[in-house]
Amino acid sequence: MTDHNRPFSEAEAEGLYRAIYERRDVRSQFLPEPIPDEVLARLLNAAHHAPSVGFMQPWDFVVIDSVEVRQQVLSIFERENQRAADNYSGERQQNYRSLKLQGILESPINLCITCDRSRGGTHVLGRNTIVETDLFSTCLAVQNLWLAARAEGIGVGWVSIIDQQQLADTLGLPEHVYPLAYLCLGYVSEFLDQPELQTKGWRSRLPLGDLVRRNGWDTRLEDGELLRCLSKENL
Structure with a gap:
C-alpha cells in the first residue's frame, strides 16, 4: 500500500477532527x-x-x-x-x-x-x-x-x-x-x-440527530445504532 493509499493514523485523524471542531x-x-x-x-x-x-x-x-x-x-x-x-x-x-x-x-x-x-x-x-x-x-x-x-x-x-x-x-x-x-x-x-x-x-447548535433522515425527507431516524451514535456526537 502506497503512502497516498493508506488510512490516516489515529493521531492524524484526531488532528483533522480537532481542526474541524x-x-x-x-x-x-x-x-x-x-x-x-x-x-x-x-x-x-x-x-x-x-x-x-x-x-x-x-x-x-x-x-x-x-x-x-x-x-x-x-x-x-x-x-x-x-x-x-x-x-x-x-x-x-x-x-x-x-x-x-x-x-x-x-x-x-x-x-x-x-x-x-x-x-x-x-x-x-x-x-x-x-x-x-x-x-x-x-x-x-x-x-x-x-x-x-x-x-x-x-x-x-x-x-x-x-x-x-x-x-x-x-x-x-x-x-x-x-x-x-x-x-x-x-x-x-x-x-x-x-x-x-x-x-x-x-x-x-442544533442537535445532529434531528437533522438526519433516511431515504427521503419525511422519514426521520427513530431508533437504531446510528441514532444512538448521532446522539453521542451531540455531547
Missing part, C-alpha cells in the same frame, strides 16, 4: 503579529487543493494588507451593518448591535477569495445542469483554507455583511469575477471553546 469565526481575538509569507503560502496552497466540479478551479486570492483598502471595505461593512441592525427591534436589536462582526483593521491580513464565473469556458464538465457549482467549489476552497489556518494557529473571520458590488468595485474586479468570501486572517489570543454567537446567546 475547534475552527471558529474570529472577530475579537486578533493579534497584530504578521503572518509569515511561507505560512500564508501554505494556507493558499491548501485552498487551491480544494475539489472543484470539472476541475475548473474557479478561485483567485486577493491578499489585502493595505490599510487604505481595508478602511474602504470597513466603510462598506458599516453601512450594511446599520441596515442589518434595522431588521431587528428591542432587545434583539440591542443584542445585535453589541456583537463584533468583523476584524477588518485588527487582523494583519484580509483575503478576498473570488470566483471566476468564466473559468473553464462555456461548457464545464459537470456544470451543465447546476450552474452554481462554480460558487459551491469556491466555498470548498474557503473551507480548506479555514481548516488549514486552524491547524497553523491562525484565526479566520468571514465578513458577510458587505455589499458585493461595492466590494468588487473597491478591489477592481472584472465583471465576471464574483467576490465570494471576504476573510480576516491573523494569529489570535485564544480560540473560543464555543462559537461566539452561541456564547452570546444568539443561536445554539
